Amino acid sequence: xxxxxxxxxxxxxxxxxxxxxxAVLLVYFFHLFITTGSRLPDYIGQFGVxxxxxxxxxxxxxxxxxxxxxxxxxxxxxxxxxxxxxxxxSIVCVSVIVLLQLPxxxxxxxxxxxxxxxxxxxxxxxxxxxxxVVTSVLWSLPYEVAMYVVLPFxxxxxxxxxxxxxxxxxxxxVVGGMLQPYVSGRLEVIQYAPCFIAGVACYFFxxxxxxxxxxLIWFPLMLLTALGILAYGNYFExxxxxxxxxxxxxxxxxxxxxxxxLPVMRKGAALIARYSYGIYLTHxxxxxxxxxxxxxxxxxxxxxxxxxxxxxxxxxLYHLIEAPMVRLGVRLADRLPKPSIPLPRPVPSERRLPIxxxxxxxxxxxxxxxxxxGHSSDHRTTKTAQxxxxxN
Numbered sequence: 001x002x003x004x005x006x007x008x009x010x011x012x013x014x015x016x017x018x019x020x021x022x023a024v025l026l027v028y029f030f031h032l033f034i035t036t037g038s039r040l041p042d043y044i045g046q047f048g049v050x051x052x053x054x055x056x057x058x059x060x061x062x063x064x065x066x067x068x069x070x071x072x073x074x075x076x077x078x079x080x081x082x083x084x085x086x087x088x089x090s091i092v093c094v095s096v097i098v099l100l101q102l103p104x105x106x107x108x109x110x111x112x113x114x115x116x117x118x119x120x121x122x123x124x125x126x127x128x129x130x131x132x133v134v135t136s137v138l139w140s141l142p143y144e145v146a147m148y149v150v151l152p153f154x155x156x157x158x159x160x161x162x163x164x165x166x167x168x169x170x171x172x173x174v175v176g177g178m179l180q181p182y183v184s185g186r187l188e189v190i191q192y193a194p195c196f197i198a199g200v201a202c203y204f205f206x207x208x209x210x211x212x213x214x215x216l217i218w219f220p221l222m223l224l225t226a227l228g229i230l231a232y233g234n235y236f237e238x239x240x241x242x243x244x245x246x247x248x249x250x251x252x253x254x255x256x257x258x259x260x261x262l263p264v265m266r267k268g269a270a271l272i273a274r275y276s277y278g279i280y281l282t283h284x285x286x287x288x289x290x291x292x293x294x295x296x297x298x299x300x301x302x303x304x305x306x307x308x309x310x311x312x313x314x315x316x317l318y319h320l321i322e323a324p325m326v327r328l329g330v331r332l333a334d335r336l337p338k339p340s341i342p343l344p345r346p347v348p349s350e351r352r353l354p355i356x357x358x359x360x361x362x363x364x365x366x367x368x369x370x371x372x373x374g375h376s377s378d379h380r381t382t383k384t385a386q387x388x389x390x391x392n
Contacts, residue, residue, distance in 0.1 A: 057199030084329025278314030
């Protein structure tokens with residue numbers, strides 16, 4: 001059985017921050033090009049959300065590990081923390097959009113939602129009830145919430161059966177994705193299950209424990225290869241298969257790359273990763289204000305407005321809502337009763353693993369934990385918010 005130990009605050013994992021920053025920037029600039037009158041290929045934005053999916057499931061494997069190592073009830077603690085991680089900020093954003101009648105996207109005017117649609121957006125089940133989203137980026141969050149339910153069981157399966165068991169589950173998820181269109185459109189989350197499971201595979205394939213033999217330059221080259229797979233799949237109408245393959249490619253190669261060691265890039269990626277959830281949820285309306293509301297203003301005014309809102313809104317929301325709610329979720333989860341039979345504690349060792357300081361939806365940063373001996377080779381994304389034409 002695979003276990004990890006010794007959670008200790010240390011330096012953030014630059015590669016995880018880089019992956020998350022890349023994801024949110026791809027979505028941001030994909031929408032910016034549409035807003036300013038041009039358009040990148042749809043698969044650019046889709047790729048950003050797919051990166052979110054892989055990243056999220058990888059990070060949450062470390063979160064589950066920390067919960068187990070602390071001797072707490074795995075499922076209640078995990079679910080309560082997730083609840084306070086993803087819902088408060090999304091509820092605030094949805095509420096503001098509805099109250100102020102803001103457009104769904106800069107190119108998509110306001111449409112009055114009925115009460116059922118508002119509730120579906122507030123509680124993130126739009127995709128399961130065929131309800132429209134009030135902001136285009138919100139489409140991916142119901143899929144993340146659905147996968148939160150499953151991830152603890154994938155963690156336990158990986159501990160019991162290792163990487164082979166996770167890869168077997170990935171194959172089953174691919175079969176499920178192929179059959180889903182013939183069953184029900186409400187179950188489209190199954191199309192993305194292989195993408196999330198790829199992040200689980202990354203964890204059980206040794207992320208943070210394997211010797212990182214490949215220079216970091218191969219990391220962006222791997223991402224470009226994955227993007228090429230998605231482009232090919234979109235062109236030849238094999239989009240689903242391309243998603244599944246590229247996510248698995250990212251999951252199985254990420255453990256081998258050296259960590260980013262350029263100080264400026266490390267700091268930049270860490271900052272973007274920290275505020276990425278707020279960037280994801282607010283960037284469409286920052287772009288709308290700059291290029292639709294202020295369309296007749298001077299270019300300097302429009303771009304200054306874009307920068308101020310794109311930076312200021314996520315920072316303000318993080319410190320006023322996101323971070324306090326995450327801390328509240330942790331405090332409440334810590335009050336849950338511990339299991340009557342303590343979980344076995346693994347033997348600590350020297351090697352460090354990246355784990356999230358606050359794991360979760362699009363916007364967490366990461367801290368490493370210590371790894372213990374006896375770890376085998378077993379180890380832990382996205383349609384984008386579409387224009388009329390993610391997340392997370």
